Amino acid sequence: MKLLIVDDSLMDRRLLSKTLQKSGIQHEIVEAVDGQAALKVVSENYKDIKLIFLDWQMPNLNGIDFMKAIVNVPEVANIPIIMVSASGSDENKKLAYDTNPKLAGYLVKPFNPESLLNLIKPYI
Secondary structure, three states, X not given: OEEEEEOOOHHHXXXXXXXXXXXXXXXXXXXXXXXXXXXXXXXXXXXXXXXXXXXOOOOOOOHXXXXXXXXXXXXXXXXXXXXXXOOOOHHHHHHHHXXXXXXXXXXXXXXXXXXXXXXHHHHO
């Protein structure tokens, strides 16, 4: 099974990936630099992706628009998504959950490893 990290920041992708690996997560980690690239990864690997970590603010296709693109596609709509964003405002959280009522969680950067692990436990 695969975990998909979608973030335009190489540093943030590496930090999240290393945090998962140090926590003993054995799943393969795949990455995408924005929502557009993530759509391609999902379309090619949707049967194997167990969880998506999704940044909000990215060029080409942001996290909200990515969710809008997949939330009603039956083959991928049930892949759990955790929004990982620098913005923790109530307004942004509401918009994220309104866009994807099945959103598995909302993690604010910078996050601590324990918060991340608590969010992913039900899915890993």
